[in-house]
Amino acid sequence: MSAQAQLPSIAVAQARELFFGQGHDPAPWIAPHISRSWQRSRPVDHHAVDPEPMALALLSERREQAMRLLNCAQPELDGLAEHAVGNGCVVILSDASGLILEEIGSADFLPKAQRIALQPGVEWSEHNRGTNAIGTALAEREALMVLGGEHYLAQNSELGCAAAPIFTGRGELAGALDISGETVRVNTHALGLVRMAAQQVEHRMMLAEAGGHVLRFHARPALIGTAREGLMVIEGGRIVAANRVALELFGRSWKELLDLEAEDFLGANWPRMEHRRGLLTLPGGRQIATVMERSSNPGSVRPLQRRGMHTQGAAETDDVQPLLHKAVRVLNEGVSVLVNGETGSGKEVFSRRLHAASRRSAGPFVAVDCASLPETLIESELFGYEQGAFTGAKRKGMAGRIREAHGGVLFLDEIAEIPLALQTRLLRVLEERLVTPLGGGQGVPVDFDLVCATHGHLPSLVEAGRFRADLMYRVAGFTVTLPALRQRDDRHALISRLFLEAGGAAKHLQLEADALEALAAYRWPGNVRELRSTLRSIVALADAGDAVTAAMLPAHLLGNHAPPAEHAPTPAAPQAAPLQAMTRHALDEALKACDHDVAKAARRLGIHRSTIYRHLARQRGKPAGN
Numbered sequence: 023m024s025a026q027a028q029l030p031s032i033a034v035a036q037a038r039e040l041f042f043g044q045g046h047d048p049a050p051w052i053a054p055h056i057s058r059s060w061q062r063s064r065p066v067d068h069h070a071v072d073p074e075p076m077a078l079a080l081l082s083e084r085r086e087q088a089m090r091l092l093n094c095a096q097p098e099l100d101g102l103a104e105h106a107v108g109n110g111c112v113v114i115l116s117d118a119s120g121l122i123l124e125e126i127g128s129a130d131f132l133p134k135a136q137r138i139a140l141q142p143g144v145e146w147s148e149h150n151r152g153t154n155a156i157g158t159a160l161a162e163r164e165a166l167m168v169l170g171g172e173h174y175l176a177q178n179s180e181l182g183c184a185a186a187p188i189f190t191g192r193g194e195l196a197g198a199l200d201i202s203g204e205t206v207r208v209n210t211h212a213l214g215l216v217r218m219a220a221q222q223v224e225h226r227m228m229l230a231e232a233g234g235h236v237l238r239f240h241a242r243p244a245l246i247g248t249a250r251e252g253l254m255v256i257e258g259g260r261i262v263a264a265n266r267v268a269l270e271l272f273g274r275s276w277k278e279l280l281d282l283e284a285e286d287f288l289g290a291n292w293p294r295m296e297h298r299r300g301l302l303t304l305p306g307g308r309q310i311a312t313v314m315e316r317s318s319n320p321g322s323v324r325p326l327q328r329r330g331m332h333t334q335g336a337a338e339t340d341d342v343q344p345l346l347h348k349a350v351r352v353l354n355e356g357v358s359v360l361v362n363g364e365t366g367s368g369k370e371v372f373s374r375r376l377h378a379a380s381r382r383s384a385g386p387f388v389a390v391d392c393a394s395l396p397e398t399l400i401e402s403e404l405f406g407y408e409q410g411a412f413t414g415a416k417r418k419g420m421a422g423r424i425r426e427a428h429g430g431v432l433f434l435d436e437i438a439e440i441p442l443a444l445q446t447r448l449l450r451v452l453e454e455r456l457v458t459p460l461g462g463g464q465g466v467p468v469d470f471d472l473v474c475a476t477h478g479h480l481p482s483l484v485e486a487g488r489f490r491a492d493l494m495y496r497v498a499g500f501t502v503t504l505p506a507l508r509q510r511d512d513r514h515a516l517i518s519r520l521f522l523e524a525g526g527a528a529k530h531l532q533l534e535a536d537a538l539e540a541l542a543a544y545r546w547p548g549n550v551r552e553l554r555s556t557l558r559s560i561v562a563l564a565d566a567g568d569a570v571t572a573a574m575l576p577a578h579l580l581g582n583h584a585p586p587a588e589h590a591p592t593p594a595a596p597q598a599a600p601l602q603a604m605t606r607h608a609l610d611e612a613l614k615a616c617d618h619d620v621a622k623a624a625r626r627l628g629i630h631r632s633t634i635y636r637h638l639a640r641q642r643g644k645p646a647g648n
């Protein structure tokens with residue numbers, strides 16, 4: 023692939039001239055997979071106009087059919103979106119036909135992508151769009167890049183894309199993950215990211231689908247339970263699914279492995295492995311660690327052959343998945359969901375997953391951070407305003423975020439920060455389902471589902487007179503309490519995944535077992551947000567190919583362990599006073615160093631802006647939501 027990246031564009035231009043102008047074979051001039059793809063793309067009309075996206079209802083049905091894929095890919099989409107936003111790119115998830123189901127990323131690039139129909143509801147198969155990363159990765163069953171003039175259609179020649187196919191445990195295509203941007207923005211790093219993310223999605227999907235027994239194995243026992251482990255699903259004594267790590271370890275293809283009797287294939291090892299840890303002998307005699315588990319799923323594999331799957335049927339793939347199942351059920355009944363949890367525990371990520379898995383997934387997800395908006399702006403932002411409603415208002419007026427959420431999900435982050443006067447107005451909208459913009463005018467009907475988040479404890483705020491009780495009952499129809507990172511049983515797997523995503527995979531780093539253990543034992547007051555920024559600095563400080571050991575971790579990680587017996591989620595638990603003082607000091611120092619630029623200080627500390635706004639509000643002696 024790197025050879026392909028270095029191909030001079032002049033060679034591509036010559037190949038285009040030979041192929042499109044003179045009908046010659048472009049093979050000597052261009053990468054073999056591009057040459058094969060151009061040949062396959064011959065029937066595509068070179069002058070075809072860009073297609074319109076399919077109707078929303080139809081797209082919604084197709085998303086419903088791919089619900090398992092969407093659910094399992096959501097964490098990777100969120101993770102990759104951060105890379106994409108920082109690099110002026112977009113992240114795309116397609117189904118097996120190349121139909122774009124989801125696209126997120128840079129606000130700069132999204133409109134450009136839309137101009138060339140790179141958007142949800144358009145099928146980017148080779149058949150439709152000629153050579154392109156999504157369609158060609160699906161056709162070649164390989165992760166690959168398509169850069170600039172390598173695209174079959176000339177209108178896509180400004181585009182650079184890296185895509186990786188996603189397989190089921192039976193080797194069927196489930197979809198593709200893609201990073202796209204302007205040609206110069208997409209490189210082998212993007213390719214590494216999508217390849218690794220596809221592996222994570224496959225791992226999660228396999229566990230979500232598995233019936234019978236799951237055999238997990240890896241040469242390094244610490245990696246069992248992470249997406250780098252080999253997986254084999256055994257049902258009724260037969261091997262019914264395996265991931266690509268397993269194929270590689272056994273040197274077999276899916277065709278050679280599937281439907282074999284486990285006992286015939288695993289030989290004398292098999293009976294000893296049932297229900298426990300053991301050793302597996304690989305071809306060549308090498309022995310590796312195994313764990314055999316009974317799957318918690320009643321169903322069987324072959325997910326994407328089922329039509330119209332719902333998330334409720336999806337199995338638990340991480341600590342948060344069961345909470346998601348319940349939340350989807352109630353949200354789909356029109357009950358508002360309140361997501362509670364410590365700062366950085368993933369409340370927004372969870373809410374986005376909830377939207378993606380809900381009946382409103384084809385509609386918009388409109389997020390409003392009530393803590394980051396000055397009080398004076400929250401009202402117009404939420405409810406909109408009429409033309410000329412106040413000085414400084416836009417000439418045409420503004421619909422407001424609530425109306426933008428029509429048909430989708432409105433996400434009110436840090437709901438406790440909404441001023442009391444506006445709480446009354448919000449309650450009225452939720453009850454009447456009509457929004458009246460500032461400056462009067464007719465009420466406009468709205469239809470949306472509501473998800474709110476808070477790190478605080480709403481009943482205490484109600485008691486203190488800072489939050490309306492009736493609004494609390496309205497927004498907290500169902501409360502989900504996300505566990506703090508230190509309380510999550512799946513934190514080893516989460517840390518390993520985020521380490522790879524933070525650049526560990528791109529730099530070929532190994533996270534050694536002692537480092538993983540130290541990271542898992544740390545208290546993580548800033549939860550997943552703190553973990554992500556810590557992993558980024560660990561990766562930045564390591565040299566390519568390093569084995570990262572506990573000795574290479576920042577010193578403060580080694581002395582602040584979570585108490586082992588802590589299990590009950592306590593999102594709103596008061597912090598110890600010295601810790602509060604330290605936090606306040608760190609916030610003040612960061613603000614000073616950044617000339618009181620809140621966004622900059624937040625980035626420097628790896629925390630959310632709202633945390634700093636709350637700190638400032640506390641300093642001013644105002645309600646702080648906690």
Ligand SMILES: Nc1ncnc2c1ncn2[C@@H]1O[C@H](COP(=O)(O)OP(=O)(O)OP(=O)(O)O)[C@@H](O)[C@H]1O
Nearest residue numbers: 097101364365366367368369370371477550551630
């Ligand atoms: N499951 C996850 N996988 C990958 N990244 C995650 C996950 N959960 C959270 N993150 C990352 O952690 C950071 C914090 O997540 P998020 O904003 O959802 O937390 P939050 O609880 O809403 O925070 P706050 O209370 O400060 O608003 C983000 O960078 C997010 O991408």
